[in-house]
Amino acid sequence: MEINRQWLLAKRPSGMVGPENFKYAETPVPVPGIGEVLVKNLFLSFDPTQRGWMVDQPGYLPPVNIGEPMRAGSVGQVVESLHAEFSVGDLVQTTGCWQDYVVVAPGQGPMGLSKLPPGVSPEMMLSVLGITGLTAYFGLLDLGQPRPGETVLISGAAGATGSVVGQIAKLKGCRVVGIAGGSEKCAWLQKEAGFDAVIDYKNENVRAQIAHHCPDKWDVFFDNVGGTILEDALEHLNLRSRVVLCGGIAGYNATEPLPGPSNLMKLVTNRSRMEGFIILDYLPRAAEAVKDIMAWVASGELKFQIDLQEGFEHIPATLQRLYTGKNFGKQLLKIADPVSV
């Protein structure tokens, strides 16, 4: 009899999340009911926001309970279907969690259940066409509202979201400056992703370099990091600029809350705005983004980078890669290959 391997949330993290927060378990493969399908997870998505789901505080999603499989987005394959619209062999996107098998129905869970469009690989579905790609698209265009000729500054620029933000901003006629960690990431951003300038926060003075690379200041700051980088950025904002608050990875694993920027009054003197958003609100509009992004990828105008790990046993350690800056591009882990039906 086949088993369902799982990584359960064992202990809520204080400080840096690591393998010690999870516990391996084996359970029977679940059985779908009427209207449900049984999905075998093939690829798991790793996203900075997962750290927020592990703490027992109200958020935009309920916390994962102790003893439950860790919540995660996934692409899998239907292995049993009691729903008319899904067939065995279909590749689907869902919230599969850290386990081999999940029973799910359309509309269930934060991501629901949807078939991959023809020609879209699991890697593409979980990156540039997935949550991180949509986050980049709607965050930049809806909240950032970049106009041609404006300067767009991006923190976490080599991440799955940041790198897409920068390339879309370029396509919209903006000057694009990215902040990333390490020369390899910075080189990729400038040479492959076409950023106009890059700041290596591990080796450069971020505040001084923002001034240097944004001679006309910035109009949009897409912030994935928070902390001192947000404070540095606020020193160089333009009149009527927009801060798109996407994430604050600098603080996710802090033991004590990180102080916020001491210069928020810059928003006043510069008549500027800071706004947060959650991509789940935009899922009903996903088709708009997918259409544009698929065209840009097909034409070679939008490049993306996948950091692919393998092996069920490496799931907990792979999550930590996001918070130590080890991942280069969208962090995925492959559990299994699809099978032909």
Added chain:
Amino acid sequence: MEINRQWLLAKRPSGMVGPENFKYAETPVPVPGIGEVLVKNLFLSFDPTQRGWMVDQPGYLPPVNIGEPMRAGSVGQVVESLHAEFSVGDLVQTTGCWQDYVVVAPGQGPMGLSKLPPGVSPEMMLSVLGITGLTAYFGLLDLGQPRPGETVLISGAAGATGSVVGQIAKLKGCRVVGIAGGSEKCAWLQKEAGFDAVIDYKNENVRAQIAHHCPDKWDVFFDNVGGTILEDALEHLNLRSRVVLCGGIAGYNATEPLPGPSNLMKLVTNRSRMEGFIILDYLPRAAEAVKDIMAWVASGELKFQIDLQEGFEHIPATLQRLYTGKNFGKQLLKIADPVSV
């Protein structure tokens, strides 16, 4: 020969501003040129933002130079006119600065030069119909966008701006909660200004009391204070709420920059916005506000409180009242009475 008494900026402040930052001087009364008028200041306006004009840093207005009269809004009387639209005896609003006399022309200086509407007293012109009233009106309505039934939270609620914000919010059908210092101010807000609830930050736990008095959380936070009060407020924001960043008086006289709120990620999880503004941008639309505010004052629906000091020698000490919370309502100082012509 008559002299022009002045208080000049003598030394830029570090920490709390006080009389030691200014120097008394006497100069000849200035002479107006073609198109200019000579105004004798009667009432000076004191505004928290003046502290920002004293430091040598870029802001929304250039810093006051050392040796110049301190910049201040004023109401005065025309004593000599070389401009067709102004006559001797006219009461006018302008940026008169800390001195007896100023030469000015329409369109000059941040406030220009404008005649008081008929029936409007200098005190009213410099409070509810002046910069602080307009700040309340446009900040609340344009940025805060309160809807009937929503909860509006206000810091610095007994101040010249905050008290008007709360009363306009009530007129718009909102539940209004104010944060102010001391029982006298709190009592006035509840009994006279009609606030639904008041939190005395000097004697109560602000974070706990916001939770208590905003059982449905808040939808608009009009912030004049910043610092820990902003952080406390962010713990209780609603989905899609708006922070109107008006000022940050808690930090204006700090020797070291105050840390910002550690919980800015609440803006993300709650899809919320924080936005700053400068009232000078709204002066072209002032008539909209003045029309509404005059009607509300006339009908008794909008009350305002003036803290009137007297005496040229007390000008520097009066500024400090703003930052120590001594002022109760709009801080003004009378230099002279108008004369009949």
